[in-house]
Amino acid sequence: MHEGEFAIPSRLEEMAKAEQIVLGTLERLGYDETAAFALRLALQEALSNAIVHGNESRPERFVSVSYRADAARIVIEIEDEGIGFDPAAVPDPTREENLRIPSGRGIALMRAFMTGVEFTPPCNRVRMVYERAKRTKQA
């Protein structure tokens, strides 16, 4: 089992550091390119949401990241210091009337590329699970 936890300040340029740590773990465990693509995308979206929306890009606020990974699955939890949000209130970006709106696709992509995505009320914490056997090839 590989596991770790760390925190980054709420600056977008700090995201690369978090990605390096988590993706480096995946590489050591032999996860393939499909997994790396999915995890990089989901991490990018979750961290960006936490920094920009959760912590309102205030650098004195931190985003906490923890992960546990083995050869079969990886679980990543990301928590910001914001007040949370209502995931059900996020408009479906795939509805015809929303297709030409530039924002609002991050959570949909996280759900599509991860095996599971759960928000813990008040939803300033997200838990993402990637199960290798179920996601070796995207549907």
Added chain:
Amino acid sequence: MTSTASRLRVSERNGVTCIGFIDRNILDEANIQRIGDELSRVVEGLVQPKMLISFSNVDHLSSAALGTLITINNKIRAKDGQLRLAEIDSQIQEVFAITKLDRVFQIHDSVDQALASFS
């Protein structure tokens, strides 16, 4: 004629402005902002833009990059222009399919196919 802007390769073929990306990963928001600004300047300099964006060099993109593409597409449509996307990696194609943006953008396998599709 070929010129290199900071994050884009810009050239012209048969009246079509062809764009390529220098970066393999279009994830970082600051970088995406720069790409968006550069694309906007290109569109603003054209009367009725015909633009082709190639993703041949791109391995990753994020929802912020999709947002920039939508903004550019909206600006091109406002000028009665046309936008085509080409040479998109299969995993990135999936991102377009999941978000149903493959219904918003005209996506072609090759640059030649995309060029032939302009009216």
